Amino acid sequence: MxxxxxxxxxxxxxxxxxxxxxxxxxxxxxxxxxxxxxxxxxxxxxxxxxxxxxxxxxxxxxxxxxxxxxxxxxxxxxFPGQHLVPSAPKKASRVSQLVSIVDNYCYWPMVRQVCSHRVFRPFFDEPFSEDEISLGMRAAEKALNAIETIANEQLILNGNEITLADCHLAPMVGYFVESPEGAEAITKHKALQKWWELVSKRPSAKVASLNLMTP
Ligand SMILES: N[C@@H](CCC(=O)N[C@@H](CS)C(=O)NCC(=O)O)C(=O)O
CATH class of the missing domain: 3.40.30.10 (Glutaredoxin)
Structure with missing residues (x-):
């Protein structure tokens, strides 16, 4: 067992x-x-x-x-199955780089500032701040541009070969696009938008959506 x-x-x-x-x-x-x-x-x-x-x-x-x-x-x-970190050095190091970018430059602005203040806090009748949202959008833009460059290279985030980078980024984007500002920002980054369209259809990506209505 x-x-x-x-x-x-x-x-x-x-x-x-x-x-x-x-x-x-x-x-x-x-x-x-x-x-x-x-x-x-x-x-x-x-x-x-x-x-x-x-x-x-x-x-x-x-x-x-x-x-x-x-x-x-x-x-x-x-666990067995397809490895989620490719063995090729360039792809493997891009995975590590992307995970680090997400932790250091996406989580706070995209989730704790934009999603939290635009979506989560109003839903729970908690105080929210437009200033936090503006600051978050400004910081998120820099991160999105960096990720767009990586997605364009197509070594990872290519929608074909799922990696730990996809799994690390998808929930952050899933939360971010719950806000109108976040959803619009993604459409301005074409490689990222294409990636999100493909990855969000994966069965595993169901958990990437905030889904406040489900207790
Ligand atoms: N570096 C941690 C970050 C995890 C994290 O910040 N989790 C949040 C929930 S999404 C948390 O536990 N927050 C509690 C707090 O900030 O006190 C990791 O990679 O697991």
Whole structure:
């Protein structure tokens, strides 16, 4: 019998969605434990597994790992099926570069500033700020231009060969395009738009959409 795979995540966590997308692409059966990282609700048990108090965290049998890029790499290597990091050096290093760009330059502006203040907070009647949205759009534009250059090169993000870069980027874009500003910005980056049209149709990309209506 296969060793159980458990993902601690929060239903709205974009990083949790990345881990889920990788698990689905690798056809790994897993269960999730709802873990809310905001506020003071994390148990000492959870904090002993992830002292930074973030989600997601993956448990596979007696092995625990946190940090999404590391979870994704583990799942790719530990389970059979198509590898999600190509072996060719240029493609493999573009995957690492893209993952790093997403973590450092996309998450905050696209998710925490634009999506959160335009979509998430108004939905939950929480205060939101047009200034945050403007700042987020400005920062996101730089990241989108950089990603457009990479998508144009077609080594990765080509819509044919799915990689960890696709899985890392898709939920960020999925959340970003929930806002009208984000949806419009994507249409101005043609290679990225084409990539999104292809990738968002994959069954695994269902988890890339925020879907606030589903509790
Ligand atoms: N570097 C972490 C980032 C994960 C992360 O920021 N997760 C968010 C949810 S999407 C979180 O747990 N936030 C809690 C907080 O900021 O206190 C990773 O790659 O897993």
């Amino acid at each position: 296969a060793e159980p795979v458990v993902l601690h995540s929060y239903r709205y966590s974009v990083y949790g969605r990345i881990a889920q997308m990788v698990l689905i692409e690798k056809d790994v059966a897993f269960s999730t434990v709802e873990t809310v990282p905001f506020g003071d609700d994390l148990s000492p048990d959870y904090l002993s597994m992830n002292p930074f108090g973030r989600v997601p965290l993956l448990i596979h049998s007696d092995f625990q790992i946190y940090e999404t890029a590391a979870i994704a790499r583990y799942v790719d290597l530990a």
